[in-house]
Amino acid sequence: MPADLAVIGLGHLGLPLAQAAVAAGVSTLGYKTGPEGGSLTPAELRRMLSGGFRPTTDAAELGRVRTAVICAPTPPGPDGAHDLAQVASAARTLAAHLRPHTTVILESPVHPGTTDDFLLPLLEDGSGLRAGRDFHLAYSPSRVDPGNRDFGPANTPKIIGGLTPACTESAAAFYGRLTDKVVRARGPREAETVQLLETNYRHVNIALVNEMAVLCHDLGVDLWDVIRCAETKPFGFQAFRPGPGVGGHGIPQDLTGRAPRSLRMVELAQQVNSHMPQYVIQRAAALLNEHGKSARAARVLLLGVTYKADLADQQGTPAHEIALRLMELGASVSYHDPLVPAWSVLGHPVPRADSLYEAAADADLTILLQQHRTYDLQGLSVKAQLLLDTRGATPTGAAHRL
Structure with a gap:
């Protein structure tokens, strides 16, 4: 037919x-x-x-x-x-x-x-x-x-x-x-370049706010409050938020080798964004150390291992690199995600927590990587021994934010 x-x-x-x-x-x-x-x-x-x-x-x-x-x-x-x-x-x-x-x-x-x-x-x-x-x-x-x-x-x-x-x-x-x-x-080239611009726009702006997250932490400034205030500007500003890395299907392109000149800002944005999983590990290790614990043999629970909230898609998720780096430090890693019934890193199955609150209470450190709608972050912050929120989704003062 x-x-x-x-x-x-x-x-x-x-x-x-x-x-x-x-x-x-x-x-x-x-x-x-x-x-x-x-x-x-x-x-x-x-x-x-x-x-x-x-x-x-x-x-x-x-x-x-x-x-x-x-x-x-x-x-x-x-x-x-x-x-x-x-x-x-x-x-x-x-x-x-x-x-x-x-x-x-x-x-x-x-x-x-x-x-x-x-x-x-x-x-x-x-x-x-x-x-x-x-x-x-x-x-x-x-x-x-x-x-x-x-x-x-x-x-x-x-x-x-x-x-x-x-x-x-x-x-x-x-x-x-x-x-x-x-x-x-x-023509087709202009339409193709629209895709290039839109994808790179996302990555460059996420890179900027990721760098701001690192800077604000060093300065003792609440970045999330800065963004809340800045997004009230009715012109010339669009709010982006930092995170543990950039996932998804959109690939940033600097066109190196495929155009007369490369996009240097895109290349730099890729470097910034690709460093975020390592920054999360640094923050995690520092938090454990501040509370008298070492990353080696620490029990770490990862919450939300998909690249986007409320979706099962794991394309490019930074959770893989974060889990791998924690394992390399000797940490015992488990995860919870309502949309991912089984998860592995480099072919090695990662234990899945059946009871979220019990797992958070047992873990030395819980890291929120993705804020799925089903997560009760207020309740979670009460149960967790130590909570690192990489999405700024928990109530103010309830967790350590990125």
């Missing part, structure tokens, strides 16, 4: 797009590109299937859609740049079945120039068709924010950059069915 849309890649980018399309009444095929991290609850899957979603493993069906969106994951490669292997595989699979008048859109995070220089030749060589003449080609940066209850696909503007004006309009017509606002970029 023909469908309007094929979503190629059903990970953290593709599944939300497929859900939004089905909700908008678009009949949708889902095609996996490989092992992907997206997941649906049984109820969500039932709603999608009843709304017209159809997962398939038959690549031939990709040739019977009006629009194909490539959402293949692009994890960091050995050099830190996006690994385009799954994008290439998706492109070759699609090209073998591509028909004239199809609109092809890339949503995977990539560096500027990928749509023109990498994707276009794969599609043309594999199909014998010409982009901009026989089929439409465009790039649209994904703006997925998992767990955000205020902004979703319908009310988040969509950026479109097409190979030609006609390509842009074709892609805009598709996204206009899913979202309230479509913004047209000058």
